[in-house]
Amino acid sequence: MKDLYLFNTLGRKIEKFTPISENIVKIYCCGPTVYNYAHIGNLRTYFFEDILKRILIYNGYKVYHVVNITDVGHLVSDADEGEDKMEKGAKREGKTVWEIAEYYTEAFKKDLHELNILYPDVWCKATDNIKEQIELIQCLEKKGFTYITSDGVYYDTSKFKNYGKLALLDIEGLEEGKRITFSEEKKNKTDFALWKFSPKNVKRQMEWDSPWGKGFPGWHIECSAMSMKYLGETFDIHCGGVDHIPIHHTNEIAQSEGCTGKQFVRYWLHGEFLIQEKGKMAKSAGEFLTLPVLLEKGYSGLDYRYFMMMTHYRKKLKFSFKALDSAKRGFNNLKDEIIKLKDSISYSKDSNIVINTSRLNFWKDKFIENINDDLNVTGGLGVLWDMLKDNSLNPKEKLSLVYDFDNVFGLKLKEVEREEIPDEILKLVEKRKAAKLNKQWKEADEIREEIRKKGFELLDHKNGETEIKKIK
RNA sequence: GGCGUCGUACCCAAGUGGCUAAGGGAGCAGUCUGCAAAACUGUUAUUCAUCGGUUCGAAUCCGAUCGACGCCUCCA
Known part of the structure; x- marks a missing residue:
């Protein structure tokens, strides 16, 4: 087995990857909040996680992969009177929050399918795991990490040693309430809600009984509770978008390690944003591009997948139709190349073209050297093109390498066929x-x-x- | 205000101390062709935002400047 190196946000450096158990790698990825369609920027993160998973598998590991579905609405803000994204979405579409969750969960899975992203072993919904979340809060309460205010149960971040180490937070420098006003009852500016009480006089569609009163779980507790439920108190890899580093993942660490006293996650990996001219693509900004829109415009999910392979997951990728077109062009050329290889094998009179293993290994080594260097698929794609131009390889050898590399690329290159002519x-x-x-x-x-x-x-x-x- | 990231050709980009700075898209020239397209061949950065420094040697390390962006609100 070759060494695999990954960039760990915890410590901000590239480290050799070694799993806790020899052959199985346990991964948790933060999933979507299902109040609307995922946009193509959201999807970039799931693509990066898919590449990670495929590279682990390529390296001979078994992967156990868990993704959550956030179907509990999180408040727009602490001070907000209780409208949350799920309830807002429900109101917008005249459906119940449960229907909204169901609908957008399916839409999300469909997007992943279009992109040929491998499904996780476990999909877990926040609303199916309320009990586990309450138990985790109780654990934190017992250990003295919590306090109660008029609107909820809060985590006292000053009690947790090294709070913010993942994000290298300079807590003094944070400007609390720069863009929004916060609850005055909070003891520290980084404190956050573990459980929120239902507002008085408002009947929420989603609320549960708890030892502290009727309400709903806070923003971050579901991921701590569910990841530990399915993967154990310490597991290998946790991923998500870069935006999760300073708050969500920082708080997950505080919650999990506060309760267990053990290291929560060994490798934290974060995917960079897809951006457009003006900056990041944000759902809250209203306008956003979804995969179904790209499909309508005549691009396939795999065209978009190839586009995302044009750069490394830790670099921002600027979306434009011009760039997408050039990726599509390149992908089409690649498919043509494969068809030609298939043709030349089937037309060849010499049916026993020999595959030379050492030539194959030369290119496989080059390939793995790239992808094992912090998931450099872009470099891997370069190896693919170089290999196709290598005249010392015969078509059978080329095709076998194409199929091999595609286990990582996930471009369905095996299925490429010449179209039927009517x-x-x-x-x-x-x-x-x-x-x-x-x-x-x-x-x-x-x-x-x-x-x-x-x-x-x-x-x-x-x-x-x-x-x-x-x-x- | 604090923290963090990035700046490689026309576009997307790999490379992060030492062979000729990968690859894809696009363009150009030639071969071929009734024409066209495709294909094939060749070609497009003496240079990596700028200016200094370290070094025998820097796109790669350090500093400054300029520019773009993200986070400090839920967010991929």
């Missing part, structure tokens, strides 16, 4: 052939144009044969 088009091709033989160039060109309008392109080759390709 009879209607074949007839036109015959007609044009006849015209060409009679040197009726004008007519031949007209037929070619007609075929083009029907979505197919004709390419006349030197040997007199005509290739028909679907226009992508």
